[in-house]
Amino acid sequence: xxxxxxxxxxxxxxxxxxxxxxxxxxxxxxxxxxxxxxxxxxxxxxxxxxxxxxxxxxxxxxxxxxxxxxxxxxxxxxxxxxxxxxxxxxxxxxxxxxxxxxxxxxxxxxxxxxxxxxxxxxxxxxxxxxxxxxxxxxxxxxxxxxxxxxxxxxxxxxxxxxxxxxxxxxxxxxxxxxxxxxxxxxxxxxxxxxxxxxxxxxxxxxxxxxxxxxxxxxxxxxxxxxxxxxxxxxxxxxxxxxxxxxxxxxxxxxxxxxxxxxxxxxxxxxxxxxxxxxxxxxxxxxxxxxxxxxxxxxxxxxxxxxxxxxxxxxxxxxxxxxxxxxxxxxxxxxxxxxxxxxxxxxxxxxxxxxxxxxxxxxxxxxxxxxxxxxxxxxxxxxxxxxxxxxxxxxxxxxxxxxxxxxxxxxxxxxxxxxxxxxxxxxxxxxxxxxxxxxxxxxxxxxxxxxxxxxxxxxxxxxxxxxxxxxxxxxxxxxxxxxxxxxxxxxxxxxxxxxxxxxxxxxxxxxxxxxxxxxxxxxxxxxxxxxxxxxxxxxxxxxxxxxxxxxxxxxxxxxxxxxxxxxxxxxxxxxxxxxxxxxxxxxxxxxxxxxxxxxxxxxxxxxxxxxxxxxxxxxxxxxxxxxxxxxxxxxxxxxxxxxxxxxxxxxxxxxxxxxxxxxxxxxxxxxxxxxxxxxxxxxxxxxxxxxxxxxx
Amino acid sequence: xxxxxxxxxxxxxxxxxxxxxxxxxxxxxxxxxxxxxxxxxxxxxxxxxxxxxxxxxxxxxxxxxxxx
Numbered sequence: 001x002x003x004x005x006x007x008x009x010x011x012x013x014x015x016x017x018x019x020x021x022x023x024x025x026x027x028x029x030x031x032x033x034x035x036x037x038x039x040x041x042x043x044x045x046x047x048x049x050x051x052x053x054x055x056x057x058x059x060x061x062x063x064x065x066x067x068x069x070x071x072x073x074x075x076x077x078x079x080x081x082x083x084x085x086x087x088x089x090x091x092x093x094x095x096x097x098x099x100x101x102x103x104x105x106x107x108x109x110x111x112x113x114x115x116x117x118x119x120x121x122x123x124x125x126x127x128x129x130x131x132x133x134x135x136x137x138x139x140x141x142x143x144x145x146x147x148x149x150x151x152x153x154x155x156x157x158x159x160x161x162x163x164x165x166x167x168x169x170x171x172x173x174x175x176x177x178x179x180x181x182x183x184x185x186x187x188x189x190x191x192x193x194x195x196x197x198x199x200x201x202x203x204x205x206x207x208x209x210x211x212x213x214x215x216x217x218x219x220x221x222x223x224x225x226x227x228x229x230x231x232x233x234x235x236x237x238x239x240x241x242x243x244x245x246x247x248x249x250x251x252x253x254x255x256x257x258x259x260x261x262x263x264x265x266x267x268x269x270x271x272x273x274x275x276x277x278x279x280x281x282x283x284x285x286x287x288x289x290x291x292x293x294x295x296x297x298x299x300x301x302x303x304x305x306x307x308x309x310x311x312x313x314x315x316x317x318x319x320x321x322x323x324x325x326x327x328x329x330x331x332x333x334x335x336x337x338x339x340x341x342x343x344x345x346x347x348x349x350x351x352x353x354x355x356x357x358x359x360x361x362x363x364x365x366x367x368x369x370x371x372x373x374x375x376x377x378x379x380x381x382x383x384x385x386x387x388x389x390x391x392x393x394x395x396x397x398x399x400x401x402x403x404x405x406x407x408x409x410x411x412x413x414x415x416x417x418x419x420x421x422x423x424x425x426x427x428x429x430x431x432x433x434x435x436x437x438x439x440x441x442x443x444x445x446x447x448x449x450x451x452x453x454x455x456x457x458x459x460x461x462x463x464x465x466x467x468x469x470x471x472x473x474x475x476x477x478x479x480x481x482x483x484x485x486x487x488x489x490x491x492x493x494x495x496x497x498x499x500x501x502x503x504x505x506x507x508x509x510x511x512x513x514x515x516x517x518x519x520x521x522x523x524x525x526x527x528x529x530x531x532x533x534x535x536x537x538x539x540x541x542x543x544x545x546x547x548x549x550x551x552x553x554x555x556x557x558x559x560x561x562x563x564x565x566x567x568x569x570x571x572x573x574x575x576x577x578x579x580x581x582x583x584x585x586x587x588x589x590x591x592x593x594x595x596x597x598x599x600x601x602x603x604x605x606x607x608x609x610x611x612x613x614x615x616x617x618x619x620x621x622x623x624x625x626x627x628x629x630x631x632x633x634x635x636x637x638x639x640x641x642x643x644x645x646x647x648x649x650x651x652x653x654x655x656x657x658x659x660x661x662x663x664x665x666x667x668x669x670x671x672x673x674x675x676x677x678x679x680x681x682x683x684x685x686x687x688x689x690x691x692x693x694x695x
Numbered sequence: 696x697x698x699x700x701x702x703x704x705x706x707x708x709x710x711x712x713x714x715x716x717x718x719x720x721x722x723x724x725x726x727x728x729x730x731x732x733x734x735x736x737x738x739x740x741x742x743x744x745x746x747x748x749x750x751x752x753x754x755x756x757x758x759x760x761x762x763x
Contacts, residue, residue, distance in 0.1 A: 081724075087715050095761060215747075216724060
């Protein structure tokens with residue numbers, strides 16, 4: 001009887017999900033409610049988790065709860081810490097949830113809501129969650145080894161080095177692009193700049209408190225810090241209203257870039273307890289709170305979706321970024337569906353804290369489903385605003401002009417009605433001078449969030465506070481990615497540099513510390529500078545580059561996972577990682593090729609460089625603009641080289657892996673699986689990680 | 696009786712939730728370390744709360760721990 005009921009329930013969930021998906025896909029000419037997005041995604045996630053992840057857990061990976069995990073075998077209360085599964089789920093989710101699933105879907109909304117939403121749901125269920133889950137499992141079986149170490153041991157030594165260099169290169173591009181998102185959100189915005197600037201002294205205060213006053217009392221310090229940050233959000237309006245203070249905090253894009261570069265360097269060099277760690281605590285609390293508020297707001301307000309399912313820009317002529325749905329929708333969404341970076345988290349801290357192998361399903365697969373849901377909410381927030389407003393905010397000045405009248409005139413010719421007064425009124429409502437040309441996704445997401453929040457609490461009166469709260473929330477955790485990433489990048493530079501000159505690898509050696517910090521900050525700082533001075537806004541070229549890099553890292557992770565599955569003799573089920581890998585390789589290679597060689601100068605780096613070079617040769621560039629144009633030509637060529645090198649590295653890794661796979665399948669070489677030896681668990685069945693006196 | 700049981704259940708949930716939050720944010724890390732240390736009975740000198748905190752954040756921020 002229970003079984004029949006279960007079947008009915010699951011058939012009901014599946015039918016409800018299918019119905020909601022059909023509503024999203026086939027509704028034309030009438031307004032769609034956001035509730036359909038929530039129902040469709042949640043039903044699909046439930047079905048995927050209940051059936052597909054259970055299939056992978058039982059049939060493919062054969063998770064064994066009787067096998068002791070690294071947390072049990074090496075429990076030291078410091079690095080290897082047995083942790084309750086829900087607590088670890090929270091840890092893992094806080095680590096994987098970054099700005100990507102918020103910014104990516106917002107940018108991809110230029111194609112309409114349909115392609116992005118479908119990929120967020122399908123990509124997560126079939127590729128992203130699988131990657132996170134399988135890599136977590138592989139790392140658990142190898143004492144928590146990193147992706148690079150697993151690549152070296154299971155694929156080849158060369159594979160390990162390639163993975164390491166790929167991670168570093170990807171990190172440089174990632175840091176540049178997230179910094180550019182902040183610059184575009186805060187330029188000429190004294191309120192936003194003041195609020196974010198205040199988070200630095202607040203973090204320093206918390207750092208001193210956590211080190212010297214009440215060591216490690218994170219909760220009380222963070223709650224106090226969150227209250228101060230909220231006060232800073234409110235105080236920002238007084239700063240913006242005061243002419244002298246507003247002048248001090250009104251920074252151009254270039255000035256902001258310089259400040260952010262200096263901040264990144266300081267965060268990498270200063271003791272981690274002083275600035276980086278307390279900022280991270282603040283960010284984790286605010287991030288979790290804001291995401292919960294957004295979910296609650298969408299459910300309460302149930303906004304109508306104003307963006308059409310498909311826009312005219314599916315032909316590749318989009319103003320936010322150039323390129324057709326395939327491959328650029330998938331490249332742009334990136335983190336909300338599949339994120340290569342997650343494989344670094346799944347093979348980092350999490351495997352050292354997990355209690356049982358069986359829990360890797362909830363933590364690896366489940367946390368990524370939740371991240372995908374965040375992406376769907378971002379899509380809803382972006383698509384709930386009028387399309388004309390969305391395009392005015394996300395298109396560069398070079399495309400739509402820099403005045404409300406010019407933007408309204410251009411965007412109206414695209415078939416999306418916009419009058420100049422709407423943009424002026426909206427900017428006024430959120431306490432900004434202008435909302436035009438703010439490519440990067442953060443401001444348009446903030447407007448979407450502010451509209452949802454103000455419809456829940458406070459109405460129009462609180463619109464500006466909500467907008468700046470949303471901007472602060474996005475900028476705060478982007479800065480957290482920036483400073484933590486810069487520090488890790490510094491260690492990677494030291495590790496790689498140490499192979500050439502040994503002293504460089506010593507983390508405590510100050511000259512090495514300063515030099516490697518300068519190298520990593522200089523690298524992402526250059527790309528940031530390039531984005532800031534780009535007349536097309538930078539996001540146009542840098543976000544696709546970031547997407548390509550991120551998806552290539554996912555391909556690396558799936559190559560490693562496929563090799564391990566083959567070595568485990570799971571040949572029959574190897575498609576669960578091989579198909580997503582093949583898809584990612586197809587997407588990234590197509591995108592890389594088009595970004596380098598496409599004849600359309602809005603899309604291809606080399607074509608753009610050629611057009612500019614022809615203009616220079618033909619004397620069409622004014623003498624005053626000559627230096628800037630030469631720099632642009634160089635940057636386009638540099639972007640082409642970087643894209644080519646990334647793609648080449650992955651191709652080499654795949655060739656290495658193909659050799660391995662052939663040897664394994666043909667039985668030419670003895671298969672060596674580098675798993676830790678089997679040790680039976682000593683923990684009882686009901687052990688939940690709260691033993692040893694916690695109860 | 697039923698009200699008493701419900702109150703007990705709510706108290707238990709609140710306690711569990713509170714403990715979960717403290718573990719999630721790292722507030723309970725030092726207590727956990729001390730318990731592990733006592734159980735493992737290693738000869739290594741026990742770190743003070745301050746030393747443990749600094750060591751822990753140094754370790755956490757020397758590898759990728761925040762994603763894009």
